[in-house]
Amino acid sequence: MSKARRSGEDSSYAWLVAGTLAVTVTVSYGVLTYTFGIVLVPMQRELGWSRLELTAAFSLALAVWAIGGIGAGAFLDRYPPRALLAGGSALAAGLVLAWSQVHDRVQLYLVFGGLGIAMAAVLYNSVFAVVTKWFRLRHREALVAITLVGAFSSFIFSPLAGSLTVEFGWRAALVILAVLLGAVTIPLHAGILRAPPITTVRENEPDDAGQARTAIRSLRFWLLTASIALGSYSWSVMVVQLVPFLSDSGRSLQFASFAAGVVGLGQLPGRLMFIFFGRALRGSRLPAATFGLAALALAILAVNRSDFGVLLFAALFGTSAGMMTLMTASVPAELFGRRVYGGVSGVIYAFSNGARAAAPFISAVIATLPGGYSTLVGSLIAISIVAALLGFLALGGSDAQRDI
Numbered sequence: 508m509s510k511a512r513r514s515g516e517d518s519s520y521a522w523l524v525a526g527t528l529a530v531t532v533t534v535s536y537g538v539l540t541y542t543f544g545i546v547l548v549p550m551q552r553e554l555g556w557s558r559l560e561l562t563a564a565f566s567l568a569l570a571v572w573a574i575g576g577i578g579a580g581a582f583l584d585r586y587p588p589r590a591l592l593a594g595g596s597a598l599a600a601g602l603v604l605a606w607s608q609v610h611d612r613v614q615l616y617l618v619f620g621g622l623g624i625a626m627a628a629v630l631y632n633s634v635f636a637v638v639t640k641w642f643r644l645r646h647r648e649a650l651v652a653i654t655l656v657g658a659f660s661s662f663i664f665s666p667l668a669g670s671l672t673v674e675f676g677w678r679a680a681l682v683i684l685a686v687l688l689g690a691v692t693i694p695l696h697a698g699i700l701r702a703p704p705i706t707t708v709r710e711n712e713p714d715d716a717g718q719a720r721t722a723i724r725s726l727r728f729w730l731l732t733a734s735i736a737l738g739s740y741s742w743s744v745m746v747v748q749l750v751p752f753l754s755d756s757g758r759s760l761q762f763a764s765f766a767a768g769v770v771g772l773g774q775l776p777g778r779l780m781f782i783f784f785g786r787a788l789r790g791s792r793l794p795a796a797t798f799g800l801a802a803l804a805l806a807i808l809a810v811n812r813s814d815f816g817v818l819l820f821a822a823l824f825g826t827s828a829g830m831m832t833l834m835t836a837s838v839p840a841e842l843f844g845r846r847v848y849g850g851v852s853g854v855i856y857a858f859s860n861g862a863r864a865a866a867p868f869i870s871a872v873i874a875t876l877p878g879g880y881s882t883l884v885g886s887l888i889a890i891s892i893v894a895a896l897l898g899f900l901a902l903g904g905s906d907a908q909r910d911i
Contacts, residue, residue, distance in 0.1 A: 537664025541771065569860055606622070607685065666764050668680055742863070794902060804819075
């Protein structure tokens with residue numbers, strides 16, 4: 508038995524796992540989520556389908572992800588992660604390649620239904636479950652490290668997808684991205700991931716099933732879940748609609764893609780704020796600050812759509828998203844325990860991803876109402892305020908986050 512395991516310390520291999528997943532989730536998010544908003548307008552122009560029909564496909568993927576995430580979390584509570592994540596990566600790469608070849612709606616919806624399964628296997632819900640089980644003492648630092656790297660996903664892949672689309676067309680861009688996704692993620696997941704070590708110190712927790720049921724039945728759980736779901740809805744709307752919104756406003760695809768990249772890069776200071784100002788933002792102040800900042804960013808976009816206003820919005824909204832990602836990753840483990848993290852967080856992700864799934868379709872409908880995108884942005888401001896209030900109530904009186 509290693510010294511790390513005898514002492515209860517985190518092993519060096521745990522950090523190798525964390526580093527591996529930081530790379531793979533960054534590439535996976537870039538290709539599987541951020542690319543869609545970039546190629547949406549070129550797809551619409553070539554295929555002649557409505558934006559509502561196209562965004563419905565992305566909504567389908569997110570809906571399948573929402574349901575599949577529950578199964579993925581339960582799987583990772585019981586079995587080693589290699590098969591799920593390596594298999595999910597192979598499925599993802601193959602389906603992105605298939606996406607590049609769609610010519611009718613049935614093909615599109617079948618591909619995106621499959622992509623939802625792949626998302627459940629390889630994105631943050633699974634990555635956080637794996638990492639939380641590898642670390643006893645520094646799981647929060649490991650989560651922060653992964654999300655700091657992941658913050659570059661949109662900044663890298665939104666401009667990359669935009670440049671590839673302008674240079675080669677959206678179909679060739681997807682082929683290139685599919686090859687990149689498979690080449691990076693499949694060998695890393697297959698070669699590095701293995702079963703986490705069994706902890707040598709008992710955590711004095713009740714049985715897993717009973718603990719999970721108790722958590723899911725609590726009012727605090729549902730307030731937290733609702734808050735995160737609303738925040739996730741707003742985030743998904745911006746991921747899908749920001750580039751089309753700016754394109755419809757007369758901005759070039761390159762500027763719109765750059766703004767989307769700034770949203771992604773803005774997650775980096777959000778995650779750094781989580782580290783350096785965690786004590787000031789502990790407890791109920793964390794969700795209030797997270798979603799309050801999102802409301803402020805959206806208010807800026809509502810009143811100032813100059814280049815500066817758009818980029819300021821992107822930076823602040825990205826900061827809020829960065830804080831939300833870490834809040835979603837860390838709070839369930841600290842409130843409800845790490846042994847049932849996969850199952851409990853799987854339910855939270857099911858609702859947040861369900862909200863993400865509804866977002867592209869609902870937002871496309873709202874954008875057709877009088878006022879268009881102004882009405883949409885106004886609705887997102889209201890939703891962010893409600894998310895802040897629910898999160899404040901969920902963590903009110905909690906000392907579980909005093910060390911965040």
